[in-house]
Amino acid sequence: MADKSFLVDTSRCTACRGCQVACKQWNKLGTEDTINWGSHQNPPDLSSTCYKVVRFNETEVAGRPVWLFFPDQCRHCMEPPCKEAADAQIKDAILKDEATGAVIYTDKTKKLKAKDILDACPYNVPRLDKKSKLLVKCTMCFDRVKNGMLPACVKTCPTGAMSFGDRNEIMDKAQKRLAEVKNKFPQASLLDADDLRVIYLVLEDRKLYHKFASTEDRGISRQAALRKLFKPFTTVAAATAVLGGIVQEPNR
Structure with a gap:
């Protein structure tokens, strides 16, 4: 398919x-x-x-x-930023169906930090079901399509x-x-x-x-949304690298 x-x-x-x-x-x-x-x-x-x-x-x-x-x-992005954000927390909480390309939210989404996933979507699509705590959206009817x-x-x-x-x-x-x-x-x-x-x-x-x-x-791309989302991680990594250089300098 x-x-x-x-x-x-x-x-x-x-x-x-x-x-x-x-x-x-x-x-x-x-x-x-x-x-x-x-x-x-x-x-x-x-x-x-x-x-x-x-x-x-x-x-x-x-x-x-x-x-x-x-x-x-849901736009079912070719490279879904919601999945990238979810994978940073729980692997495969959000899946990309190989046959159709559909972006599928699983029951694992209830364990995710919902705000991170919502903020990652540049089209403002995912919604949190307050009762089940699941993140939900269009599934592309992948069950029908298959x-x-x-x-x-x-x-x-x-x-x-x-x-x-x-x-x-x-x-x-x-x-x-x-x-x-x-x-x-x-x-x-x-x-x-x-x-x-x-x-x-x-x-x-x-x-x-x-x-x-x-x-x-809005002048923002999916990549920009991801950079914004993961900026705290890159900042920590950069700071670690700088501190590492300072610590090693006296030994040179």
Whole structure:
């Protein structure tokens, strides 16, 4: 089985939230109390019972009002910083499925320092289940995929906004679709496509969709996030090296 990827073509998303509901049903996630908080977006954010949420942003582009929709979920990074952070604490608490590339959180995540893992994700995706103490997120429906089925969200999408398949084919499809829409929407782009298995195609400035839509929105890369996370360790190592040199100097 070749490694897999998603394409989320926001130009075809109608915000029906079918993907959001299908994800909740397949993963048998509970309900949560919500209120009218001034937006059609519901619930207002990802949570331990909502692995996928369609974000609504009512904004203005070139003097005209527009709705921008963004089906937010785990990006299944090619080199997941959450796994790097977890491995520094407990090996294999977070796994990367070799067949699909899916980033999987195991029961061992309840033993991790949750804040370190949450801070490592540049897309603000993982959530802590306060009851079970597990870290949770989208699983890529890897159980379905390994049995020849599409992820639940892709299967239910009525407009073809979501595609799933072998990475090379999805990347090719994304590039072709981008070339098509560029004629009418010159700012259209693919978000962090080389680094992620969930590739978003957006028509407008990426900053208009969601604060964490892309690492470029904030000028921070996954590598920068990791350097920030592990800075205390490198500082200690550097200090140790300096002290070692001072101690050895009289013997030269």
